[in-house]
Amino acid sequence: MADLTLTITESITLNSVDQGGTTSKTFSSIGHTSKRIVTCPASNTTTLLTFNTNVYGAAGAIDLEDTKYIRITNLDSANTLELAMVGTATLYQISLRAGQSHLISDPDNFMLAEADTSPSFGSMADIVTIQANPGGDNIKLEVFTAGT
Numbered sequence: 001m002a003d004l005t006l007t008i009t010e011s012i013t014l015n016s017v018d019q020g021g022t023t024s025k026t027f028s029s030i031g032h033t034s035k036r037i038v039t040c041p042a043s044n045t046t047t048l049l050t051f052n053t054n055v056y057g058a059a060g061a062i063d064l065e066d067t068k069y070i071r072i073t074n075l076d077s078a079n080t081l082e083l084a085m086v087g088t089a090t091l092y093q094i095s096l097r098a099g100q101s102h103l104i105s106d107p108d109n110f111m112l113a114e115a116d117t118s119p120s121f122g123s124m125a126d127i128v129t130i131q132a133n134p135g136g137d138n139i140k141l142e143v144f145t146a147g148t
Contacts, residue, residue, distance in 0.1 A: 004030045004069060004146045006103075025105075027068045027146060034062075035144045040081060040134040048072065048143050049130040051107050064126055066147040070104040072096065072130065073142040081134040081141075085111055087125040096132075 004027040010020040040046040049070070052061035074081060074096045083102055084093045090113035096102055104110065107127035114120060132141060 001029045001031050001148075003028050004033075006069065029148050030068065030146045031148050033144070033146045035142070037075070038132075038141045038143055040132045040139050040141060042134060042136050042138050045131050045133045047129050047131050048141065049145065051127055051129070062145060063147065064108050067107055067145055068105065068148060069144075069146045070107065070130070071101055071142075071144040072132075073101040073144075074098055075140040075142055076137070079134065079137040079139055081132050081137075081139050084131045084133075085127050086129045086131060087111055087113070088128055090114075090125065 005024060006027070007022060007024045009022045012019050038046065038048055050058050050061045051064040051067065052058040053064050055061050055063050072083060076098045078098050080095050080097045082093050083096045084091050085104070085107075090111075092111055092113045094102060104127070109124040110127050112120070112122055112124050132139075
């Protein structure tokens with residue numbers, strides 16, 4: 001077991017004043033990691049990760065409750081892709097621009113997708129899969145997970 005330390009640093013000086021900052025988060029008792037490069041073929045949806053309450057519950061599943069950190073980075077230098085966090089009944093999507101990362105601390109009880117503009121702040125749902133669609137371009141992603 002080991003600790004995973006995530007450090008995010010913004011570095012910017014405006015009008016001779018440092019406006020940057022640093023924040024850190026330590027995830028304790030990490031016992032496994034996975035880091036891989038995935039090529040998402042143009043005009044196709046690629047399932048990057050599948051979660052289940054146990055690893056034998058779905059083909060290639062990662063344990064939902066044991067996963068503590070997920071990072072997905074678009075390695076392309078110019079192209080944007082769409083990234084979807086899919087639950088059992090809803091999903092949310094984002095645009096992941098070239099060189100950007102999307103961080104998720106824990107897929108268990110992580111998301112609530114709604115079709116209106118009034119947040120209910122209700123019960124959160126599990127992420128079941130994370131999928132990517134690169135549109136008309138082949139795009140490489142780096143997918144990193146860590147868990148207990």
